[in-house]
Amino acid sequence: MSERPVLGIIACNRTVGVETAQAVMNRYAIAAMQYADCAALIIPSLPDFMRAEEVVGRLDGVLLTGTPSNVEPARYGDAAVGEGPFDPDRDRMMIELVEAVIAAQRPLFGICRGFQEINVALGGTLRRDTSASAQLLRHHAPDEADFDAMFDHRHPVELVAGGLLAAAYDAPTLQVNSVHFQGIGALADGLAVEARAPDGLIEAYSARPNGAPLLAVQWHPEWATDESDDSQTYFRLLGHALRGEL
Secondary structure, three states: OOOOOEEEEEOEEEEEOOEEEEEOOHHHHHHHHHHOOOEEEEEOOOOOOOOHHHHHOOOOEEEEOOOOOEOOHHHHOOOOOOOOOEOHHHHHHHHHHHHHHHHOOOOEEEEOHHHHHHHHHOOOOEEOOOOOOOOOOOOOOOOOOOHHHHHOOEEEEEEOOOOHHHHHHOOOEEEEEOOOOOEEOOOOOOOEEEEEOOOOOEEEEEEOHHHOOEEEEOOOOOOOHHHOHHHHHHHHHHHHHHOOOO
16 A cells, blocks of 8 residues: 655634643644545744755645634734734745745645735735725624634635636636635735635635645635535646645
8 A cells, every 4th residue: 555645734822721732723723634535734933943855845735724813913014913813834834845845846835824824925015905995805704703704704706717616627717615804915026816705805826836836715625524525626637746646
């Protein structure tokens, strides 16, 4: 039996009881391991104690997940304080990871915060009003929504003709969940738009920097993946990338 590829999944610094723990929500790991058909290892966001380049060479690819924390505005050249929570050690580790993964020509995938992080790491910016702007759709459920209802908040996205996602889904549009307060401001050079919301906000992009397959989405395909063929397709693309088939 051949060995499965190994995916590195970035962790967050989260408070558990009175201590700080390295945490990854199970839904990210399970969706990736099941539908990308891979093994997985958690990458701690502890940049004072390890370097990304120490582990990337031992992995077949990296996934940057969503999380409640926001990227600090200073990371994309904004002097505003912004609205937390923040996870500065994850910010530092993810920038190292993006650089190391691309240098090693490994696949890099992102979901929600991960989608925003990759854009920032490559020189792009974020906007912080995706649920408070009169010019945009509401991209997050109302505050009173419970947890499940928050992930049931949906809108369509238009897939860019000729793009990776349009080919994978063989469809012009998808219906996606929408759980984010921040979004793409300026897209980093070299990233190609794969999907947009009806208000024009970028919802997915791809690239191949230094030959490294890169695909990130603003929505949450790891949520209730068993119930969604569309979500499973995202992780199957990840599995193809880990095997050098994308």
